[in-house]
Structures are given as C-alpha cells and as structure tokens.
Amino acid sequence: MPKIKTHKGAAKRFRVTASGLLKRKKRMHGHKLTKQSSKRKRNGVRAAYVGPADAPNIKRLLPYL
Secondary structure, eight states: OOOOOOOHHHHHHEEEOTTSOEEEOOSSOSSOOTTSOHHHHHHHHSOEEOOTTTHHHHHHHOTTO
C-alpha cells in the first residue's frame, strides 16, 4: 500500500490540536487593516476552529498530522 500524499496547501493553513480539533486562522487579516476598526482587528488575531461538518474533509487532506 503506497503512502498518501499530504495536501501542502492544507498543511500550511491548518494545525491539529492535542484534542484532535483543527485550528485555523480567521479571514480578512492579511492586508488592508487600516480601514478596519480596532475591535475587528483584535478579533481576527484569535485562532478559530474548523466546524464539525468540514473537519472530516480537511482531515482527509492531512493524513499524517
């Protein structure tokens, strides 16, 4: 049985926590931050978790993480 390749785009965007959840960054925090309020910028710093409906698809892309 051959090894499964890791999807490198997904590997750069997601991390698996110790409890098995998938951690991700929030959107809209890459550039053009001057027009955003401080509250929006501050809330974009915190990590978010992938929802239960999307988690199985992403875990399939990350077989060894």
